[in-house]
Amino acid sequence: MFSLNLKIALRNLWRNKVITAINIGGLAIALAAFIIVTMYFTFETGFDRANPNYNEIYIIGRNLPDFKTNYTSPPLGKTIKAEVPEVVSVGTMKVSFFEIPVTSKNAVVFLSKCLYLDYEAAKMFNIKPSNGLVKPESTTQNLFYLSNENYKTLFPNNKNGVPELVGLGSRSSGMTAKLSGSVYADPHSNIAFDAISVVKEVGLGEGYGYNNYNTYIQVKPGTDIEALEAKVNAIYKREMIKADEDPNHETFKATSAFLDPLKNQHLKPKAGTGIGYKILMALSVLGILILVIACINFTNLSIAQAAKRAKEVGVKKVMGAYRFQLSLQFLTEILIQCLVSTVLGLIIAEIILPRFNNLFGVNLSIWTANSALLWQLPLILIFITLIAGVYPAMVLSGFKPALVLKGNFQKSKQSFWLQNGLLVFQFSIAVIFITGLLIINSQLTYMRTQDVGFKPAQVVYIKNLAYFASPGKFDPIRDRISKIPGVKSVTVANTIPDGSDGGKNSYTVDGKEQSLTFTGVDFDYFETLDIKIKEGRTFSREFKTDTVNSAILNEAAVAKYGLTHPIGKSIKGCQNKTYKIVGIIKDFKTLGFEKPVEPTIYSINDPCGNPKTEIMLKIEGSRMSEVLNTLKSQWPEINRLDGDNFRYQFLDEMYGRLFKKQEQLQSVFFAAAMLTVFIAMLGLFAFAKYITNSKIKEIAVRKILGASNLQIFKLINRTFLVMVVMANIISFPLAYILTKKWLETFAYRIDLPLLPFAMSAGLTILLTIITVSLQANSAVKANPVGALKYE
Known part of the structure; x- marks a missing residue:
């Protein structure tokens, strides 16, 4: 019996090559994405599990x-x-x-x-x-x-x-x-x-x-x-x-x-933002949804072809076949397709895995001996076989032989509503992904174009081993570097604006104590980074007290204390050190866009902070290569502690890493949106093919009665357009809530725009019209005589 069922299954799959290819291809692509997400989820949740404690x-x-x-x-x-x-x-x-x-x-x-x-x-x-x-x-x-x-x-x-x-x-x-x-x-x-x-x-x-x-x-x-x-x-x-x-x-x-x-500690520490956990959960949901959409295609197309299998079921039931046997036969067909899809999915996953590894900075491999995929893959295969196959198998095996052999076969209303509902669900997910992608793009564009309050371009950070506790220790190095043609300014600090969170201490102004971030700087720090002064002045060699007890606050610190006239006021900090406020600078986004600007105090002298080690240079863009080569050759003389180990990084590249997580999310949403739209369109194409073929005689009669091609195109497109419009109406509230929550993770963000919602609706409607019209074109142009000559 099994061999007979297998032969029938293979014969049916071969007869319906287009539908079979769409089923297997769509499922393989979704499985490839799901396999990679499963591997990444296993990797990310497996940190330190080898530790016996x-x-x-x-x-x-x-x-x-x-x-x-x-x-x-x-x-x-x-x-x-x-x-x-x-x-x-x-x-x-x-x-x-x-x-x-x-x-x-x-x-x-x-x-x-x-x-x-x-x-x-x-x-x-x-x-x-x-x-x-x-x-x-x-x-x-x-x-x-x-x-x-x-x-x-x-x-x-x-x-x-x-x-x-x-x-x-x-x-x-x-x-x-x-x-x-x-x-x-x-x-x-x-x-x-x-x-x-x-x-x-x-x-x-x-x-x-x-x-x-x-x-x-x-x-x-x-x-x-x-x-x-x-x-x-x-x-x-x-x-x-x-x-x-x-x-x-x-x-x-x-x-x-x-x-x-x-x-x-790896994904959601209490003392962290939990961004890694959020990215992982977003990836996992996307992977599951893509697989579900592919399974929906499978289910829809299997139900759509029920009419072709009705007489087969009727004959088998008359010959004594039980419903269980028929269900097993149809599940065997689906299992074969799922098995082929799994093999293809592994091949596709292997092809795209290097790009995924590069994007997320991991080293995942499908073929490692200890891979959890060895036991996960069979479970995935069984899962998709049951999800995609149980309902179609129940529908196909449930036909009544007396009716189908008389030619009175009709699918149930439940199947009709299920098919349409699943198609609406597919497009709802696709609309959410497209809308999400467009809003992520808008936020990232805002982050790349917004003024961050300082200019990291053409600033070079030189890695250094020496400590510079006072300007006097750094002055000889500053003088040597400043003499190199092309160097505009040189400074040193205890931290660089690359997202690093500085240490905090308590500081008191007018009896009010607050916690501030301290940044130890040197002369020319604000000039090197092109940070704008709002009130007062920056540190200057003309004022000897600047190296002893002068301080500069940013706008966030002034706001935290509620100061209206801060210049000249005293601020007491670590070890009861008292500073005089000589300037206020405009806020600049050292921590990127996800966190608000920290209230910060800047001073040349600090008894409690980290030593100043971070050397920064502002270099003319046209002479960048020349200056770096000169620095490398002279570094053993300029900074003997480092000697021949001259190392540097560009500050704008270091600051750009703050956007990495969001760029990862953008890439993932782009891939997910493309996959869901592609899989949904595959399903729509096949479903439109079935609907068009089932209406071939109706179309012929309408053409004989004088219907134009445009009217027939409208007839075929109408049902699908209604479903796509419904999908947009359903998805818009969900897309709004999800994207609003995502935007709320940023301290500095765009207002939620309406254009992405309109664009996603327009795109899905346009793709639907094109897909359905392409499939309906052959039926519209066909000679009515060919469809009606047997009537």
């Missing part, structure tokens, strides 16, 4: 009045370990993003993410160096490991990862360090590094004012996390009071400690 690790964070942070001070973890029995282990670590050249006889590597951690943290995160994890014997011992990749680059002939001596900084600096070996850096972990330094105790001697460490705890299985969080918060509050914090102060009352599980 995955479910018991939590990071301690702090709720502050204006923001949340995962940074805490070193003593907190030790106190929690000593007082809380539910905590098994406490690990402390600190990441240095300071880029350090490490050299050997063979090569040089640049460590941009060096992780300093204690032995307990290394053990907690299952870090296993080549010669085993060793606990440092004293507080002065430092076990330094390079990642396997970097170690092989420096020592290609050392296969065992044994200790080696390396140089730090330039080759001429003479600084060396002893490697303890190599270590595997899991690319699928939140604890990312290119080198680690294991010590007995991190942050030794630092108190509760040094909140720039990450504290992780490992708890006992089954621990009540809410109760534990309350204990941790109580300890944090108590220790802060001991550190001379005022418990009655508003800032203290609004501050608390929280616990965040390790499994949240």
